Amino acid sequence: MRRVSVDSIPVGIKLARTIFSSDGGVLLEKGVELRESYVEQLRKRGISEVYLEDDISQGIQVNDVVNDETRNEAVVLVKKMMTGYNFSVTEEVEKVKAMVNKIIDELISNGDILYNLTEIKSVDDYTFEHSVNVCILSLITGIGLGFDTERLKELGIGAMMHDIGKLCIPREILKKPSQLTVDEFEEIKKHTILGYDMLKKCDRLNMTSAYIALGHHERYDGSGYPLHLKSENIQIFARIVAIADVYDALTSDRVYRKKLKPHEVYEYITSLGIYHFDPKVVESFVKYVTVYPVGTGVLLNTKERAIVVRENMKMPTRPLVRIVYDEKMQRLALPREIDLSEQASIFIINSCEV
């Protein structure tokens, strides 16, 4: 299978992964033939990419650290929690705990699989999907840092609820499609303190979860908010969630801007990001996050176009690829696979549609 933009779906092609709605249902089932009306439905929901199965991508398996059903179950739970009329941290917290335990079990049993951005994101459901992704990314980083299960549980719960304070921010500010005014941004910043206040009142939660809500916008160099804390003064879980939060936000389409590609975000986090984030946490984070996701198209320095077949954990920028178009954009009758970790003179220069 491969991942393509909804604007370049060939006629009559079959969907390779089920797309879930945030209400818990199935939007489009795996195997369905993608007619124009379905594609239009996806566009309306703000879904910009899908996985499809075709001859050039045959045999390419896209695995993720957490299975689609678990991820969807978590998104539904967060949506209920963040849109419920009678929200109560105490009532919801047991459900969040159970969900985090399930995610930790899957992450540990899946072992060394990279976080592959396999979920199909919708602009409308951003907040809920984002909370789940931040939880998964934070847990992967925590596992890499050698945390035991108890610490992972605290980290996961706080990460999943890191933006809970947004419940108290006016919707028109949160959903504003254009740039925020200075006053509006000041209002948004309050979600850190409001979230901290909500979570610290819950006696079934450890205070570390509340510190995540408070500190996930602090920056290692002191340039963050709300308290402008620096380096080790920022609680360690908040330092982890800070990277996960930025990574997922930048790799997601928003109403006011297009998403960046995973390799662009990787470049940012490993370069400028070292001022904003704890370098030890960055080191663990980038080890488990894919640079060129399996199933996506890449442009090589030879001008050939290829699909990523398998990642290489030791050399993340040099995966195994299947070349499907030559330098003149002619489709190859017989695509060939090359392992870029064994080819010093061939490398990826960008991601692209194939």
Ligand SMILES: [Fe+2]
């Ligand atoms: Fe936030």
